[in-house]
Amino acid sequence: MQNALSIAILGGGPGGLTLARILHLHGIKATVFERDTHALARPQGGSLDMHPETGQRALQLAGLHDAFQALARYGDQGNRAYAPDGALLFDDANLDGDTPEIDRSQLRQILLNALPSGCVRWDQKVEALRPLPDGRHALVSAGVEDEAFDLVVGADGASSIVRPLVSSAQPAYEGVTIFELGIDDIDQRYPALAALSGHGKMFVKGSNTLLAAQRNSNAHVRLYAAIRMPLDAVRSHSITSPDTRRWLASTFAGYAAPFRELIEVATLLAVRPMLALPVGHRWANQPGLTLIGDAAHLMSPFGGEGANGAMADAADLALLLARGGEWREAVLAYETMMFPRAEAAAFGAGQGLRGAVAADQPAHIARHMQQGISPRPDK
Ligand SMILES: Cc1cc2nc3c(=O)[nH]c(=O)nc-3n(C[C@H](O)[C@H](O)[C@H](O)COP(=O)(O)OP(=O)(O)OC[C@H]3O[C@@H](n4cnc5c(N)ncnc54)[C@H](O)[C@@H]3O)c2cc1C
Structure with a gap:
């Protein structure tokens, strides 16, 4: 039956x-x-x-x-949080984690x-x-x-x-859009940038922005540049537009040089308004x-x-x-x-x-990590 x-x-x-x-x-x-x-x-x-x-x-x-x-x-379960000026706020390799x-x-x-x-x-x-x-x-x-x-x-x-x-x-749109970027073969091409996220993820929280990097297999690093912005403004962006690249760089201009470089060298893969x-x-x-x-x-x-x-x-x-x-x-x-x-x-x-893409202090991320609550777009 x-x-x-x-x-x-x-x-x-x-x-x-x-x-x-x-x-x-x-x-x-x-x-x-x-x-x-x-x-x-x-x-x-x-x-x-x-x-x-x-x-x-x-x-x-x-x-x-x-x-x-x-x-x-x-081995890729680590979590790090930085302030936009580059100060390391939290670092845990989390090698005995089960995710x-x-x-x-x-x-x-x-x-x-x-x-x-x-x-x-x-x-x-x-x-x-x-x-x-x-x-x-x-x-x-x-x-x-x-x-x-x-x-x-x-x-x-x-x-x-x-x-x-x-x-x-x-x-409905949740007020935040993620610009997803990728860097291939990062260990060989950009070892200093690879070291930023190490084996796992890193988060850098600015004001109404968040930059997250996540290590994938084959030395690929995926970046999530999350920005609080109106949906109308999202519509003017595309992965092929040089204006979008320039605008992304200017939006993260207040971040320390290595974080800006991550965005600069990465390929823009997708523009994803967060819907729920x-x-x-x-x-x-x-x-x-x-x-x-x-x-x-x-x-x-x-x-x-x-x-x-x-x-x-x-x-x-x-x-x-x-x-x-x-x-x-x-x-x-x-x-x-x-x-x-x-x-x-x-x-x-x-x-x-x-909480993660908000106008408050970067320490928010580190606090969440200490409590075992992830702020990230992938955990
Ligand atoms: C940036 C980002 C990061 C994320 N990170 C994580 C994470 O770390 N952990 C996690 O658990 N989740 C994560 N998610 C969420 C996760 O991607 C989704 O929740 C998950 O993929 C949902 O699975 P699903 O099978 O329901 O749908 P989907 O993965 O969307 O699959 C739907 C499938 O249906 C097909 N399809 C659609 N319409 C039709 C149709 N009309 N006819 C035939 N086929 C059709 C599509 O081609 C697709 O293959 C993330 C999402 C985003 C955007």
Whole structure:
């Protein structure tokens, strides 16, 4: 009975792929529809730290603990905070921490390697869902015949097309935009700059600005230049614009020379206005439709719970479906379990963003680190 359930997962991010994998382990077939043409079609973004009770637990339940451990970077868990004038405020290598880093592309590949062939349909952007009289939903994609499923899981991120079918909530701008930059091969090319962040992350808090650097694998460093600014002003910027580069340099002009140099030598990769769904977003259960990850609870990365939360959602939903019994009850039980977890994470992320990119003193960052609360856009 359970195996006859037809499941479509929209989106092959950390949430969607984890769900497909754990379902597969329990003998439940699901099809992932992903608009990317292949796994590395676009840069996947910076490194992720996997938290024990969410991301790591999901990887365990996916039977991928060993594959993860083979790539997990326990040596890159350090945290540093500087004042904009270069004074070191906090430094902890955190070598016995349990939130190891992994590159997003590596995480995606681990999950993909563990899925049966044909499970992910690449290059298939789902344009809409069409409700059918029998309660199923047909997926509408350009150039492909509509296909109907009992359960459609929206794992399709911030601009989910499933979300509007269950909720009228819209993501809102949180007043901060992150300019994401990258430096390849930093150890060879810029050893002095590599030493600033060491093995882990560094944070430099200015007034309404924050510069964070995060070490990835292969001596790549990812920079997050976060700026409190109106959304209208964001629209004039792009990764190819020389004006944006000049404006970024002038915005961080008050920072000490090595921090300015980090920005100067880096490649601008993305301009990301921070959007979030309302804290405590939830919806009335709708047969045949549900959401996981950013589609359900988009939040800023200042709590480090986004990908971790998406994977926790996936694990919970998969285990409840695998238990057998009425699948609609399983979906309701998943939502009941997920809503409070997501609310707590979203509250923390909002607070993190408001505290980290603010007009107060740089010591804020060091205080948070001493208390074990990360202010960063990636933890
Ligand atoms: C700068 C930054 C740093 C971050 N750092 C961290 C961190 O350190 N730790 C952490 O836990 N989180 C972090 N996050 C948050 C994290 O990136 C997200 O929460 C996470 O990726 C959500 O996973 P997801 O699977 O729900 O959605 P996504 O990763 O957004 O995946 C959605 C997938 O759906 C596909 N898709 C979308 N629409 C369609 C469609 N119509 N048809 C088919 N496919 C579709 C997309 O191509 C994509 O592959 C960070 C975010 C940012 C912006």
